[in-house]
Amino acid sequence: MPGHEPWDAARAAGIIAEHAQLEGATLPILHALQERFGYVDQGAVALIADALNLSKAEVHGCITFYHDFRAEPAGRRVVKLCRAEACQAVGADALHAEILGRYGVGWHGTTADGAVTIEPVFCLGLCACGPAALVDGAPVARLDAEGLAAALTEEAA
Numbered sequence: 001m002p003g004h005e006p007w008d009a010a011r012a013a014g015i016i017a018e019h020a021q022l023e024g025a026t027l028p029i030l031h032a033l034q035e036r037f038g039y040v041d042q043g044a045v046a047l048i049a050d051a052l053n054l055s056k057a058e059v060h061g062c063i064t065f066y067h068d069f070r071a072e073p074a075g076r077r078v079v080k081l082c083r084a085e086a087c088q089a090v091g092a093d094a095l096h097a098e099i100l101g102r103y104g105v106g107w108h109g110t111t112a113d114g115a116v117t118i119e120p121v122f123c124l125g126l127c128a129c130g131p132a133a134l135v136d137g138a139p140v141a142r143l144d145a146e147g148l149a150a151a152l153t154e155e156a157a
């Protein structure tokens, strides 16, 4: 993704130190690392555990519990498809199967060329005009497979 730096343990340690004194520092640290690097590298687990006096298992458990945290870099474009009830009611499940098949990925998957990552999300507040999605954070209403393809051919923001 544009704007992300390559993983760097020293820079990660700096980010962790900046947040370590916060109440419940684990989540702010994980968000900050993902914002900087685009994902939470496996190498961050020991750094966070040491800084916060937690076990590696506790840190790992936090990363895996929250599905927004990525264990590896995302594709250049990130699509989040709404799987919640209102979108389901207007055919989102079938649409998602079509989209996942078209791009050859499962949920949280990235296309082989690294172009697109597709992730689930649960309600974007666009319930009246579903199926809804985010493409690189921009909302897309009344999504269909052709509309997604068109959105992905647009220049990344």
Ligand code: FES
Pocket (backbone or CB within 6 Å): 082, 083, 084, 085, 086, 087, 088, 122, 123, 124, 125, 126, 127, 130, 132
């Ligand atoms: S249920 Fe999909 S946007 Fe609310």
